[in-house]
Amino acid sequence: MAEEKVLVTGATGKVGRELVPLLLDAGLEVKAGTRDPVRARRLLGSKVEVVELNYARTETYSHALTWADRVFLMPPPFSPDSDSVIGAFLDWAVAARVRHVVLLSGMTVGDWTDLALRKVELHLERQDTDHTILRPNLYMQNFHPGFISRQLQDGGPVRLPAGQGRVSLVDVRDVAAVAAQVLTGEDHFGSALTLTGSSALSMQEAVGIISSFLPGTVAYQPVSDEEYRAILEEEGWRDGEIQVILGLFESIRAGGREPVLPGVEEILGRPPRTFQAFARELGEDWS
Secondary structure, eight states, rough: TTTTTEEESTTTSSHHHHHHHHHTTTOOOOOOOOOHHHHHHHHHHHSSEEOOOOOOOOOGGGHHTTOOOOOEEEOOOOOOTTHHHHHHHHHHHHHHOOEEEEOOOOTTGGGGSSSSHHHHHHHHHHHSEEEEEEOOOOOOGGTTTTTTTHHHTTTTEEEEEOOOOOOOBBBBHHHHHHHHHHHOTTTTOOOOOEEOOSEEEEEEHHHHHHHTTSSOOOOOOOEEEEHHHHHHHTOOHHHHHHHHHHHHHHHHTHHHHHHHHOOHHHSSSSSOOOOOHHHHHHHHHHH
16 A cells, blocks of 8 residues: 555654554555654654644644654643544544544543543544544553653552553554554544553552663652642643543542553454553653
8 A cells, every 4th residue: 555645643652652663564655744754753763754833823724634644643642622623633634635534532530521532533424524433541661751740650559540440551653553453444433443452450559560670769749649649730830621531540540541451452463562561661752
């Protein structure tokens, strides 16, 4: 399918930067859409064309979309109003005759009718174009280099409002591999695919596994929503973003992120990467 042209939005994000080389290896033409073209060229190299794409600036849409047959769409993470800007982008994509949109959403999003990401899903489902929705669980890479990593690097404790809830953490590389499969075929048109790892861990168990591969011992400390709000406010998060993040941890405490589902293995023909393997790489990287 060398004639296929794919626009990857959020190309410097966790999934995007893993997805771009997979699509290039599959023989597709790829454009990397990003608000920061200079950073994207540094991260992705010269094999992919980088285009400026800012959801808040419709003048950046045309150059990116009129070329594309398929779009990998990553809404702004944790944005409480992403539906407003993504809705305009989707309308533009349909007008530009994009034939397939793969939306990166999140596990349990279908259960939250007032969530911005759910509104984006519904907007996409109403469009006159083929679509696939990917709903991954929490990424392993949130422990490194994501928002939990700073606490690990400081020696802990890792303070999160997850209680004793369990999460079937999924590796970003598996999510990108599934996205690449979906973007190079037609088998999953109209599907919503939930992507998880192969086992569910509590945050205490996950931090313990990571700690076993690090020079020092790191502990997990459950905190209240109010305590975690203060942590996020100190790091500069906006109130609307904080509400979305606290909702995610609420779903963890309620058991919504615990199920282990076969989506990754069914699509890739192999088991998902394990958290133990991820933690071993993490320890080698830091040491």
